[in-house]
Amino acid sequence: MAMFLEDIVRSVELWLNLIKKPQPYVDPSLDPVLLVPGIAGSILKAVDKDSGGKEERVWVRILAADYTCRTKLWSRFDPQTGRSVTLDPKTNIVVPDDRYGLHAIDVLDPDMIIGRDCVYYFHDMIVEMIKWGFQEGKTLFGFGYDFRQSNRLPETLECLAKKLESVYKASGGKKINIISHSMGGLLVKCFMSLHSDIFEKYVKNWIAIAAPFRGAPGFVTSTFLNGMSFVEGWEQNFFISKWSMHQLLIECPSIYELMACPHFHWQHVPVLEIWREKKDNDGNSQIILESYPPEESIQVFKDALSSNTVVYDGEDLPLPFNFDILKWADETQNVLSRAKVPPGVKFYNIYGIDLETPHSVW
Template sequence: MRFCPCFGSEEAKGVADRDPVLLVSGMGGSIVNSKPKKFGFTTRVWVRLLLADVEFRNKIWSLYNPQTGYTETLDKKSEIVVPDDDHGLYAIDILDPSWFTKCIHLTEVYHFHDMIDMLVGCGYNKGTTLFGYGYDFRQSNRIGKVMEGLKSKLETAHKASGGRKVNLISHSMGGIMISCFMSLYRDVFTKYVNKWICLACPFQGAPGCINDSLLTGLEFVDGFQSYFFVKRWTMHQLLVECPSIYEMLANPYYEWKKQPEILVWRKHTKDGDNNINLESYGPTQSISLFEEALRDNEVNYKGKTISLPFNFDILDWAVETRQLIANAKLPDGVCFYNIYGTSLDTPFDVWYVTKLLFRKKKVHL
């Protein structure tokens, strides 16, 4: 065990000398495994390098069930689970913990690793004052299993630390999930939480990233390294069926300093004349664009063609989630810190400037 000036001797005896910390990941920030319902080996389907695209298509491609609110994997012989090893920290530490990734030290998959190391170096003790919460990023931020999992983790941290209140640190979509929890489980949140620290949490949506995700997919790694991970198109087919994505669409009722837009150059033919016009779609108008772009979207899963248009059932669910977030209020006595960057460019608008509409894109900042 390492010591630093802020680390007292009491914790070395098994008694917490500080409030516990619970790290909550954002979208795609947790290891996701495919576990056979009967017999067989558990397979890591997110994140991985070798066979990434193949395993992703076979094991994690899913369809949304409007009766249950859950996104359910197409592979009926297995279920998607998030490992809870190392007090929840394993799943959010190194997202591909294979020997190959560790040998080349691929920084893109070292997610909460540096923060975990820093906290341990400052005297936080895994299982007593340091915990992690990873979850299935396909699902809604307010779905029962996600909410119950967070409740259980807070209770565990509270009890393990000797009854101390918990300091939450959430990244990105994790902040939306905690907002939902705070709204649905206000008494539990008040009982267990001392401080809540948000890192780049898109409370009003993530316009450019989410618009582009629904139209062309998403890459978590840029440049040459992206060829080793799940392909953009493969990820796209999953995201179209994920409530978490729809829940991060831009809030149309927020007073944006500049309204988010999707800008599209489109060719129109009238009376034999061709005209190319720049069309703008705001948060509400963009729904018609999503519907048009995804009208013929489909995948072939093990020889079966499955239609994947823009999902209005998920949109209805997401509208209710947005209302839940809007009604969330910080309880008295809980400190809140919102940390975000202002010096780095992030996709706010999305600009498509090619004849192959929705295939290639240029980010307009």
Template sequence: MLRDFWCFHPGIWSSDSDDVADRDPVVLVSGIAGSILNSKNKKFGCQTRVWVRILLADLEFKRKLFSIYNPKTGYTEELDDSSEIVVPQDDYGLYAIDILDPSTLVKCTQLTDCYHFHNMIDMLVGCGYKKGTTLFGYGYDFRQSNRIGKAMNGLHEKLKAAYKASGGRKVNLISHSMGGLLILCFISHHSDVFSQYVNKWITIATPFQGAPGCINDTLLTGVQFVEGFKSFFFVSRWSMHQLLVECPSIYEMLPNIDFNWKKKPEILVWRKQSNDDGETSVELASYGPEESVSLFEEALKNNELSYNGKTIPLPFNSAILKWAAVTRQILNKTQVPKGVSFYNIYGTSFDTPFDVCYGSESSPIDELSAICHSDPKYSFVDGDGTVPAESAKADNLDPVERVGVCASHRGLLNNDKVFELIQNWLGVSPKDKKHLKTSKVMDEHYSRPVEAKNSSLY
């Protein structure tokens, strides 16, 4: 999910305001947890940032962002009836995906974990792009399904706005992570619109076939974004779990059961067994992508939260699973329209969760509901720390280029090699660098030795 910046950062590069008419516009599309979310009071209209924030993070998160899925509408809806969740549209959509906590405290303390598309925005501005004319951002309510109406309509409006603002030039899309799945869903619903407005699509770290280790564990125990003392200033693992178990977008990133994995991802549980004679034994139970549903149902059957004095049950949501199954069918069959060039960048050389295990032979799980309060242990594969390279490469979309870059999931948004590739494919360059020609090399792999990092959802 972010590198060195400082207070009142002036930008790495500068550009002349007149140098904006010789390039196609770019729209940046964020992924899961990659957009600022505000809580807007329905009566007075005032807004409070609930994601991301450092101070009072967990308190505001639980008060304003806790939600429950409505199967009649397909949306997950906040429990706070007095407010609604909105994505700020400031700075032509770029504000919401730039620095996820844009407070003075974060900027002055150089807390770069909250810096998201910031470096890429600066890089593009340095290449001559102008905000509001040739550079735009698209953030959205990432709790919702990738094929839900508001997300689709919002992207349609953003493409149309960029097309019009640039004088009728087709758009180059750059998506990160789950944003790539959203674009695929958009193509399935609006292929003609996509062809009308889009010239090139560059996607980065997209979990085309799911993110097995991270998503399986997210549904069972939540997400810990930061470790150590910093965790006291951020949203807790439990709070994230209670939110995400009701989010269609999470279910839509479960491992694809129809994909031909080199090895099918598993959830492993050391379980205590008792026979009729009262004797106990320990066995290691394995659950593949299809069998894991029964595990989710059993482990989450007693999951609940307290909100405003009420107890609300939050078991594994079978209605969301059915919705997500249709989304997966759409993702499996959608193709990029002819005339649109597609490029895929994926992360490599980082230990990436794949199988996840709960309990141990010496300390087995008695009741499966205890999994939700246990610490996961992972087996790892190559990837970006969140999305396995095997999943991110498997786009099935016939790209112009598919390139592996040694970087973490969020680090790909701040990586010099990624910037070089983007400049190359867009046919632009910083003012102080020589113009780069477009390459046609397929499946090129860039790497350098790195230290493996902990996984991160966004």
């Protein structure tokens, strides 16, 4: 009887081996790749300090998304540290590092079933690269970060330095190919400017996709004046409202660092155009189109946000245009302007040529 059962077990094991999916193709000769996302491209979790470290995903999610944003993600800028500090003192925002950093930048809401492609970030690229022979933890890695913060925040840059070192060691001492998207290009450029020796030691190639190196004035203007939605169509019903996102981003240094670079000699100066109703001396109304270049646009943002407030925990909090953040962002622009690609690193820039800010490059 025992022999009979053993035969059955062996037969089942053989059958399971036959129906197992084939192991993915792995090319050991490939150089490692590190994927760096842009703004809103990383999963964020709130860690409750009073409940023994209980974690809750706060970006991105469907259920109670708007309420969670207001209670867990809303923050205020601290000019002493350069950090955007969460209003809830019991909450600490972290980025998960599962799957060697890829989990945080793959599918931003793993629980979403219908319309899931709207929360895909690097998912399609990860799938394709695995087909090419890349292997998670050996030649394929991700670097998620708290996109509310400044692109030159020391804590973020320190984490990136540790990630580069760990990728270098995990791949057997091979230099790294960095692929950054959108604002991730500013983060990498800040790191390259402030830590050029580390960058040159570990990086072989850097590929920047749709990086707003001189700013994203269209995106910033829309954010400051109207709020921002990261999805279009019916999927917006599942996400954070434009108003809640508006209040969040007003206190985020990363947004101010995306303003049009004031020191750049533009071929086409980006302008903010506003239709205004004005009356002549006879009291007749007429509609006039006013144009404001980057530096003059700041006064428009100041006026528009002069009475902006939010209610948090029963208290009215003023959220005007933040000149402390603007001062911090100006220094970030100086850091970016000093950056130089080290001699041993190749740089590739993939960008759109439309005058409007490109949200994606196909």
